[in-house]
Amino acid sequence: MQTPASTITPGSPIVEAATRLRDEGIGSLVVERNGESVGIITESDIVAVTAEEGDTRKLTVADVMATALVTISPDANLEVAVDRLRTHGIKKLPVVEDGELVGIVTTTDISRYVPHITRPELSREPHPERRRFTRPDTLYEDDDWEFDSYGVADGIDVGDHVRFSKTLSENDIERFAEVSGDTNRLHLDAEFAEGSRFGRRIAHGTLVSGIISAALARLPGLTIYLSQELSYRGPVDIGDRVTAHCEVVEQLKENRFRLATAVDDGDGNCVVEGDAVVISDPIPDSA
Incomplete structure (x- = not known):
């Protein structure tokens, strides 16, 4: 995993989120409210917003973020992480331990190690x-x-x-x-x-x-x-x-x-x- 994970608050302007993604060279921000992870906003979310009509600059992170947050624990094995990413159709997993955000793992992070483990979940046929x-x-x-x-x-x-x-x-x-x-x-x-x-x-x-x-x-x-x-x-x-x-x-x-x-x-x-x-x-x- 990458640590620490970059975070942002739900009330932050969408422009702030876009600027941070650009300037920090990252693909997502975990959304935290009072220390609790409540969502995630990604580059794809920003692109979708900019394609909408109207004054999208007035939107906040809360208006755009995905609230069905899928997480994983730091001691989970890679097979579990791969299965979770694939099942939910996502590319990033916030890593949470005892209710605290401790990092984030992406499909690219996992790809460096997955070739060295068995991955039957990626195909129905051997x-x-x-x-x-x-x-x-x-x-x-x-x-x-x-x-x-x-x-x-x-x-x-x-x-x-x-x-x-x-x-x-x-x-x-x-x-x-x-x-x-x-x-x-x-x-x-x-x-x-x-x-x-x-x-x-x-x-x-x-x-x-x-x-x-x-x-x-x-x-x-x-x-x-x-x-x-x-x-x-x-x-x-x-x-x-x-x-x-x-x-x-x-x-x-x-x-x-x-x-x-x-x-x-x-x-x-x-x-x-x-x-x-x-x-x-x-x-x-x-x-």
């Missing part, structure tokens, strides 16, 4: 034994890159997972700036960056999250992006080694899947988290 794929269907590899990909024999399935690591070098930053056109001085000008909230140059957020795409390319089959939801939780230093983790958590259609995705920095801190939806096609016969 999965064939997974194997490690040592050759991805990529055009080339690099000595600096590392990956582990586990899946079934043909295509991907719920429970498959992949990890990809690389170092974000000075050359990567400069090349990404040139190719993307994102020449923000925060990434390129050390003197300028010293005056920022970070006090130093940092890697482009989109470059960091792009490591997720590199991981997906190393799943069995031909993986095609349909969507990616992301939350940026912290900066990444230039020269840091980042690791993307992807876990197939749900089959949406015959060949469409939802994945929990995350990127960790070199110290193991989660700097990007979110969900992706992909199509998994067979490798073309000509490959």
Whole structure:
């Protein structure tokens, strides 16, 4: 779990909640009244509000928050957490001990550990034994890159997972700036960056999250992006080694899947988290 969990009061303006989600780089706020957890408000709730007609800025957290709060205790095992998230169709579980909020756990947090435990609750049918794929269907590899990909024999399935690591070098930053056109001085000008909230140059957020795409390319089959939801939780230093983790958590259609995705920095801190939806096609016969 992440601790402490960020909280807000029911009477707070919805604008305050949106500002905190943005500035703190988090995806939710647990709503507390007099020390008691009474609800939760998420990025999705904020997006839904902004799409409504009228002066939504006058709304308070109480007008928007989910009051059917689903929680879990800190000593619950991961199978229970996964089952609770899936059963209630949610992505975040406040962790409560003796009536006190002590943290929060998300689908991304759990995805880093779930590959190492049995997960029958994620599928009605037993999965064939997974194997490690040592050759991805990529055009080339690099000595600096590392990956582990586990899946079934043909295509991907719920429970498959992949990890990809690389170092974000000075050359990567400069090349990404040139190719993307994102020449923000925060990434390129050390003197300028010293005056920022970070006090130093940092890697482009989109470059960091792009490591997720590199991981997906190393799943069995031909993986095609349909969507990616992301939350940026912290900066990444230039020269840091980042690791993307992807876990197939749900089959949406015959060949469409939802994945929990995350990127960790070199110290193991989660700097990007979110969900992706992909199509998994067979490798073309000509490959």
